[in-house]
Amino acid sequence: MKLYAPQYYKDFACIADKCRHSCCIGWEIDIDADTYAYYKTVSGAIGARLCENISTDGDAPHFVLGQDERCPFLNASGLCDVFTALGEGALCQICTDHPRYRNFYADRTEIGLGLCCEAATKLILTCEEKMQLVLLEDDGVAEETDETEEAFFAFRARLFEELQNREKPVAARRQAIQSMLGLNETDMAQRVQFYLGLEVLDVSWKKRLSSYTENAYVASDIMQEQLICYFLYRHLADGIDDGSLPARVAFALHAAQLICMLAESEEDLFDTARMYSAEIEYSEENLEKVLEKMN
Ligand code: SF4
Structure with missing residues (x-):
């Protein structure tokens, strides 16, 4: 069994008393x-x-x-x-x-850091290199993998290849992935209304959504790419058996877009990503509703 993680994983450290949103x-x-x-x-x-x-x-x-x-x-x-x-x-x-999460496969476990932790968010979004997986541990015992999983890894590799093609602007990469899967563009103003109907944990998230206007701030292509990579890496695995892979890809693209659209500055992007994660990713009920909306 092998343990993989994104290359930035090893640099994570909890900032403890410096943390403004302690877990x-x-x-x-x-x-x-x-x-x-x-x-x-x-x-x-x-x-x-x-x-x-x-x-x-x-x-x-x-x-x-x-x-x-x-x-x-x-x-x-x-x-x-x-x-x-x-x-x-x-x-x-x-x-x-905390804030680690894991996805389990036949011959590997993949570990990552959740965006609901502000130290993890900063680490992920300021990573300039393309996200890649590195082997952290290997017990030398190879488990048998099945065809479904092999097909999944090939599908995911194609998505990452497209997404991390830095010769194109990130908007073009996003569109290429949407075309690959026949996904539609989403009306973000309508989506904001949809989010306002979900259970809210922190009122400042509701305020953020309610005061949504077009912002002058545009997140860098690298930060947008890292956000989409994060959501794909974390959430695709659960779609292997239930046929929800296209919906999960749509979710990754959409979540990153929404976070970038709501942010007013780079510092605010970190905070918006953290809030989105806490409100949606860490609420089973909200995550389920958002994924349903993607179908
Ligand atoms: S949220 Fe992250 S940085 Fe803050 S106390 Fe928890 S683990 Fe540490």
Whole structure:
């Protein structure tokens, strides 16, 4: 089994107390069984706090969020008290993993960084090189792959080849992909109305959508390319078996276009991408509705 990642993956580092949109605020944090078993053995003041701040109501043990849905271990300096007291190895699986995601194939796992993390967004969008996958690990055991997966990788390689053809402007590359799959141009003003009808997690996202006007800012071709690459790399895999590959390609093109259209500056592009990811990619319900809309 092999583990692949985009080349920028190895450069990711959480910016912790410098993060303006910490993942320790506003998200439910479930604790995996092994970590929960370990937390029950921790003694001293931090052990007592762990006991007090974990609830076992519901499907899985989880931290009891405080005011403004803050993790009870996120201190006033923006640092994690569990990390500080017990070390990085004491973090539960979700905290260790975030913002990573994985796609699983027969003979490989592909890992990436989610745009809902501001440090990841900046890393992905400021990468000047074409996104390419690099091998991170190989246990030397080759698993058998099937024809469907082989066809998928060939299809994805064609998309990337077209998308990363920097001899053409990104708009022409996008159109070439749309023609390849018979996809239509979307009316972005109508799409904004559609997004306004989805569940909203953060009111500033709604404000952003509501105040939509044509902006003078135009994201660079490289940033637009990296955004589309990100959405393709992350979301195509789930379409292998259910026939939703064209809809997922349409989603990747459309999501990148919407983010670029809403952004007012480069810094704002990072923030809009982060918000889009948190609102849509990390909401199963919203993602499903957006994908349905692409059909
Ligand atoms: S969102 Fe990203 S940078 Fe911010 S605290 Fe979480 S992992 Fe770190």
